[in-house]
Amino acid sequence: MNLLFATLADPTRRAVIERLVQGEAPIKELAAPHDMALPTFLRHVERLEEAGLVATRKEGRQRIVSMTPDAFAPVESWLTTQKRIWERRLDRLDALARQIEAETHPFPNPPLQDDKDGSS
Numbered sequence: 001m002n003l004l005f006a007t008l009a010d011p012t013r014r015a016v017i018e019r020l021v022q023g024e025a026p027i028k029e030l031a032a033p034h035d036m037a038l039p040t041f042l043r044h045v046e047r048l049e050e051a052g053l054v055a056t057r058k059e060g061r062q063r064i065v066s067m068t069p070d071a072f073a074p075v076e077s078w079l080t081t082q083k084r085i086w087e088r089r090l091d092r093l094d095a096l097a098r099q100i101e102a103e104t105h106p107f108p109n110p111p112l113q114d115d116k117d118g119s120s
Contacts, residue, residue: 001074007051012036012044017053017067024066027056 007013016030031041045065048054053071056063 001078003051004053004072004075007047007053010044010047012041013048016044016048016065020054020065020067024064026059026062026064028062030065 008017012034015033019025019030027038027042027045030045031038034041045054045056048065049056052068054065055068056065058064
């Protein structure tokens with residue numbers, strides 16, 4: 001997972017991933033929006049491939065890049081676990097805040113009445 005996060009830390013690689021969500025693409029198309037030499041861009045694609053995020057294949061004279069199925073599964077699982085942990089902590093904090101409020105103000109404030117006759 002460290003490799004995955006380190007790979008995604010680069011804005012060029014994130015842009016490639018965002019483009020590939022729409023579907024596979026040739027290297028040339030992926031490289032076009034980036035102001036860098038093709039060999040430099042290819043290193044970004046290699047890094048994405050090493051992290052297991054993309055796969056490449058040769059099709060004629062082009063190299064086609066596609067997203068790897070379930071590439072984000074480890075991150076998704078980790079984030080889900082972290083979310084559950086924090087939700088439980090926040091639930092306990094909310095319960096504590098309500099308990100302190102109840103102890104500090106044992107009588108709840110009456111609800112505000114609407115002014116029915118229109119006067120202030």
